[in-house]
Amino acid sequence: MKKIEFSNVSLTYDDDGTVYNALNQMNFSVEQGEFVSIIGSSGCGKSSTLSILAGLREPTEGQYLIDGKVSHGTGRNRGVVFQHYSLFPWMRADENIAFGIKQAFPETTDKEAADIAKEYLEKVGLAGFGKKYPYQLSGGMQQRTAIARTLAMQPEILLLDEPFGAIDARNRILLQDLLLEVLGKEKEKKTIVFVTHDVDEAILLSDRILFMDKKRILEEFEVPFSRPRKREEIFQSRDYINLRQSLLSCFFSGIQEKIGGEEVVL
Amino acid sequence: MTTAALEEKKRFSFSWPAVQWFIPHVLFAVLLALIFTPGADDSTPHGAFLAVLGISEAALLINRKSRALTDIMTILYLLFIAWEFGTTKADSVNLLLYPSPAKVFAIFASDWHKILDGIRSSMYLLGVGFTLALVLGVLLGILTGSVARLRDSLLPLAKVISPIPPIIYTPYAVAVLPTFEIASIFVIFSSIFWQIYIQTALSVSGIDKKLLDSAKTMNLSAPAMFFHVLWPYCLPNIMKTLPISVANAFMVLTAAEMIGATSGLGYFVRYYADFADYTRVISGIIIIGIVVSVLNYGIAELERKVVRWH
Numbered sequence: 001m002k003k004i005e006f007s008n009v010s011l012t013y014d015d016d017g018t019v020y021n022a023l024n025q026m027n028f029s030v031e032q033g034e035f036v037s038i039i040g041s042s043g044c045g046k047s048s049t050l051s052i053l054a055g056l057r058e059p060t061e062g063q064y065l066i067d068g069k070v071s072h073g074t075g076r077n078r079g080v081v082f083q084h085y086s087l088f089p090w091m092r093a094d095e096n097i098a099f100g101i102k103q104a105f106p107e108t109t110d111k112e113a114a115d116i117a118k119e120y121l122e123k124v125g126l127a128g129f130g131k132k133y134p135y136q137l138s139g140g141m142q143q144r145t146a147i148a149r150t151l152a153m154q155p156e157i158l159l160l161d162e163p164f165g166a167i168d169a170r171n172r173i174l175l176q177d178l179l180l181e182v183l184g185k186e187k188e189k190k191t192i193v194f195v196t197h198d199v200d201e202a203i204l205l206s207d208r209i210l211f212m213d214k215k216r217i218l219e220e221f222e223v224p225f226s227r228p229r230k231r232e233e234i235f236q237s238r239d240y241i242n243l244r245q246s247l248l249s250c251f252f253s254g255i256q257e258k259i260g261g262e263e264v265v266l
Numbered sequence: 267m268t269t270a271a272l273e274e275k276k277r278f279s280f281s282w283p284a285v286q287w288f289i290p291h292v293l294f295a296v297l298l299a300l301i302f303t304p305g306a307d308d309s310t311p312h313g314a315f316l317a318v319l320g321i322s323e324a325a326l327l328i329n330r331k332s333r334a335l336t337d338i339m340t341i342l343y344l345l346f347i348a349w350e351f352g353t354t355k356a357d358s359v360n361l362l363l364y365p366s367p368a369k370v371f372a373i374f375a376s377d378w379h380k381i382l383d384g385i386r387s388s389m390y391l392l393g394v395g396f397t398l399a400l401v402l403g404v405l406l407g408i409l410t411g412s413v414a415r416l417r418d419s420l421l422p423l424a425k426v427i428s429p430i431p432p433i434i435y436t437p438y439a440v441a442v443l444p445t446f447e448i449a450s451i452f453v454i455f456s457s458i459f460w461q462i463y464i465q466t467a468l469s470v471s472g473i474d475k476k477l478l479d480s481a482k483t484m485n486l487s488a489p490a491m492f493f494h495v496l497w498p499y500c501l502p503n504i505m506k507t508l509p510i511s512v513a514n515a516f517m518v519l520t521a522a523e524m525i526g527a528t529s530g531l532g533y534f535v536r537y538y539a540d541f542a543d544y545t546r547v548i549s550g551i552i553i554i555g556i557v558v559s560v561l562n563y564g565i566a567e568l569e570r571k572v573v574r575w576h
């Protein structure tokens with residue numbers, strides 16, 4: 001069953017008269033429970049796509065469907081984690097999560113919300129850090145908290161815009177594994193759209209990868225690995241090397257066009 | 267710098283700290299000696315003045331290691347010595363115009379009831395005006411900051427009106443408004459409102475787009491957006507305007523009280539000035555200074571307590 005469907009979505013930014021067309025007749029769909037990554041070079045429109053999906057912007061043309069129905073605006077069925085500034089600086093880590101819970105489920109008591117917040121902090125490996133304000137946490141810890149808050153609000157769809165983009169290589173690996181682990185423990189399988197620059201990250205995490213360029217989806221790749229996945233096994237397999245090669249050549253053909261289409265021998 | 271010069275400097279700065287801690291205590295002893303030598307004003311009871319000195323000396327002894335307090339007390343004792351000496355030991359001083367410290371502090375003991383009433387009355391007006399200004403300033407500020415059309419029309423207007431010092435229209439407000447109470451609340455309100463309103467509107471309109479997006483994707487209700495996002499976002503900026511706003515408001519209030527009140531600290535000072543009772547005028551001024559300092563301290567503490575997230 002199709003959870004998300006983009007149909008001929010175009011987006012034009014209008015900054016006081018300067019018009020910029022960021023998305024052009026974009027089409028793609030995501031199945032229920034599927035983990036889809038969108039990759040593409042900087043400025044190709046990934047964040048724009050996600051902000052439409054999140055309901056922060058309305059398409060200038062076309063429409064998008066969630067559960068087969070045309071969707072407008074933000075909704076409780078979607079949760080978003082951005083690269084930066086997802087947490088409220090004036091709430092402690094546990095308060096951020098509890099606040100999210102109380103917003104999503106207003107009938108929850110403060111005590112219940114606090115308990116659930118604690119539970120989610122433990123899930124993301126931050127037991128004991130609940131009383132810290134965001135400025136007292138590292139970037140990685142802030143992102144863990146943001147993921148915990150979003151999951152605690154129990155959305156059906158999770159939208160992540162380069163959530164690990166500002167994290168160093170080692171912590172990035174930890175966070176990728178953590179994300180997979182936490183998602184595996186959720187009662188219902190989430191539908192996920194994950195935006196990244198990182199080819200390896202996309203392969204490791206997703207069921208399908210959408211390559212975006214020229215303001216639309218240009219190519220799709222199935223990721224042939226079963227779950228649960230082991231990083232070391234995947235990175236040694238033939239399939240991985242081939243998939244990585246194809247993805248990189250997508251990026252590369254884009255570059256080739258930009259520099260004039262001459263043959264470049266690798 | 268040559269080695270010799272360095273040596274010299276070291277020796278000089280070395281000899282300094284040991285002495286400095288004794289200076290205020292020596293001055294304290296000098297002051298006591300002055301007080302108990304016969305002079306021009308021996309009829310006034312010294313109890314209140316001695317109590318004030320005793321408390322300062324005790325505070326200094328408790329915080330013996332505080333260099334700032336040591337320096338402050340040194341300066342204060344020097345002032346007291348000059349004051350005591352000038353008014354009681356020097357000849358031909360007009361004691362009516364220049365009352366001795368003992369006289370001024372004795373007022374605190376004899377008139378404490380009136381003084382307390384004055385503080386209460388002033389604080390009441392300040393409290394009401396401040397609360398109104400805070401509530402309306404924040405509500406209207408957030409509204410103005412979040413609606414582009416309001417922001418572009420109201421903020422320029424506010425920027426024209428707000429620099430007019432409320433003290434200028436205080437006499438007019440006292441004359442026009444039905445009661446003095448309403449007039450003074452109005453001028454207090456105007457001296458706080460604009461700062462809070464403009465600061466809030468500017469903060470809200472400059473709020474980080476990412477933070478706002480994050481809040482929107484959480485589907486916050488309007489009250490949650492207001493109380494849990496916009497208000498805490500503006501709070502540190504609002505807190506920064508408070509010390510100046512409250513000091514201004516207090517200034518305007520005491521000025522207003524001097525024009526039309528029948529109670530309050532400003533009234534206390536003006537009333538006795540009319541009777542040329544400058545002893546009470548000076549004690550009133552000292553009380554006002556203390557009240558303003560306590561208010562400022564309270565605001566600083568409040569800021570520390572309320573804004574803990576950076």
Ligand SMILES: Nc1ncnc2c1ncn2[C@@H]1O[C@H](COP(=O)(O)OP(=O)(O)OP(=O)(O)O)[C@@H](O)[C@H]1O
Nearest residue numbers: 013014015020022041042043044045046047048049
């Ligand atoms: N608010 C805006 N107003 C005008 N133009 C915008 C706005 N936001 C994005 N754009 C433009 O739209 C294009 C797509 O931006 P978008 O942020 O979607 O790219 P992206 O793929 O997420 O890039 P990155 O990988 O750098 O995050 C860019 O050229 C950008 O300059």
Ligand SMILES: [Mg+2]
Nearest residue numbers: 046047048161
């Ligand atoms: Mg982006």
